[in-house]
Amino acid sequence: MQLPLRLVLITASLSLLSPMAVGQPTNINTADPEPASMAPATFHPDLRSLPYGNDTALLVADANTGKMLYAQRENQFQPPASIQKMVTALAAQLYLGKDYRFTTQLEQQEDDIVLRFSGDPSLSRKQLTGLLGKLKAHTGSTIKGDFLLNGSQFSGYEQAPGWPWDILGVCYSAPSSSLSLEHNCVQGALYSNRQIGESTRVNIPNHQPLTVTTSARVTTKEEQKASHCDLELVDKGSNHYHLSGCLVKRDKPLPLNFAVQDTETYISQVIMAELKRLGIKLEGQIKRDDKATDTKGKVIANHQSAPLNELLDHMVKRSDNLYADNIAKTLGAEYFNQPGSFTNGSKAIKAILKKETNIDLERAVMVDGSGLSRNNRMTTSQMMEVITYIYQHNDELDLLATMPVSGQSGTLRYRQSLRQQPLKGNIRAKSGSLYGTYNLAGILTTQSGKTLLFVQMVSNYFPPERDESQPAIAPPIETFERTLYQSLYKQY
Secondary structure, three states, rough: OEEEEEEEOOOOOOOOOOOOOOOOOOOOOOOOOOHHOOOOOOOOOOOOOOOOOEEEHHHHHHHOOOOEEEEEEEOOOOOHHHHHHHHHHHHHHHHOOOOOOOOEEEEEEEOEEEEEEEOOOOOOOHHHHHOOOOHEEEEOOEEEEEEEEOOEEEEEOOOOOOOOOOOOHHHHHHHOOOOHHHHHEEEEEEOOOOOOOOOOOEEEOOOOOOOOEEEOOEEOOOHHHOOOHHHHHHEEEOOEEEEEEEEEEEOOOEEEEEEOOOOOHHHHHHHHHHHHHOOOOOOOEEEEEEOOOOOOOOOEEEEEOOOHHHHHHHHHOOOOOOHHHHHHHHHHHHOOOOOOHHHHHHHHHHHHHHHHHHOOOOOOOOOOOOOOOOOOOOHHHHHHHHHHHHHHHHHHHOOHHHHEEEOOOOOOOOOOOOOOOOOOEEEEEEEEEEEEEEEEEEEEEOOOOOOOEEEEEOOOOOOOOOOOOOOOOHHHHHHHHHHHHHHHHHHH
């Protein structure tokens, strides 16, 4: 049965932080809420700009003294979204070490060739071709046997429980697989610069083994709104996608991304194309074979990824889900000495942090390493423990440098509420967003030079639809965040 997949369109501007449920602050050091009179009263965020129904937890602390400056709903479970990547980064740096590298290895077993994948999330087509270029010296211009793809490093699902089913049109939903190549994502474009009522046109680069067809028609904005006709994406299997519905006429093409669902077929077709380009004939077939885990043939060549500290820098600054989930699965594989999965990866992260940092996340719900799953749940107090440890041990971990800087880098470079003075350059934090969720966790350097640690986890943020006949105004989340952080900057 084919399911319609709603196409998610990503805008260039980044969403900002979100609303806070109006409530009295509580003491951060308690498991149960205490009366407001016991909490610090030196700082009171203005919650009035947030829309009705929001649910927000917030912690702000003095980094040097540990004094809690504000605490609200700190023991309330919330979806962490991508700030969970800081938990994955901390566990990886502690257990794997900053010099850890993924290794993709090419082997020869009698007449067969084995390509042993490691789940390297950064492996590119160019790097794969470099490996294949080593073949001729060992096989000549003909491979007499089969070409075997070994993905035994990971097992189980490639999509975690709680991942949305309707976001195949963006790279951040790419499956987490030991067989990863080119980010498991293909770029394309959809053209609607035609007459109203005509069909759109889709373009995919010729070298990409992906098929995309379209019956989506060009329409006007008024017609689209009246007919409730959205752009939809259907996965027809074997990396064939079909677009249907409507798209408003526009002069410029609409950029699209397609998360590769069948990684085995995709990589097989890439290898076949590259072998042909290299002048190497394959007499056998390209097959998936994960059985020969302990039996390794003669090593022909291998490719090593950049060291872990560079991968983590990309993962955090770009909020890259594939990197986070493949690293989490690798932690599961290395810690338990078995094929990595979402399940043992999450358990490994908790075990590593408990042993190495005494941070107890046993009651946190973690089903992936990226925070993409809607099933994940953490509290701001748990996340504050992680951020505090990262801050206090930065000399050996060097993880603060991976965090985006307001108005300057990563996901905070264009964050409207933080990119202007006086906040520009003074916030270093990890952002996270899901549907109705806007989170932020990191450090703020204030006007006086003081360093504050903060964790903001906002859910159930659903502002009213904007009346397009009225002048555009800043979203409530933007107003709230700008006010919050400017107040902290000036007051401390």
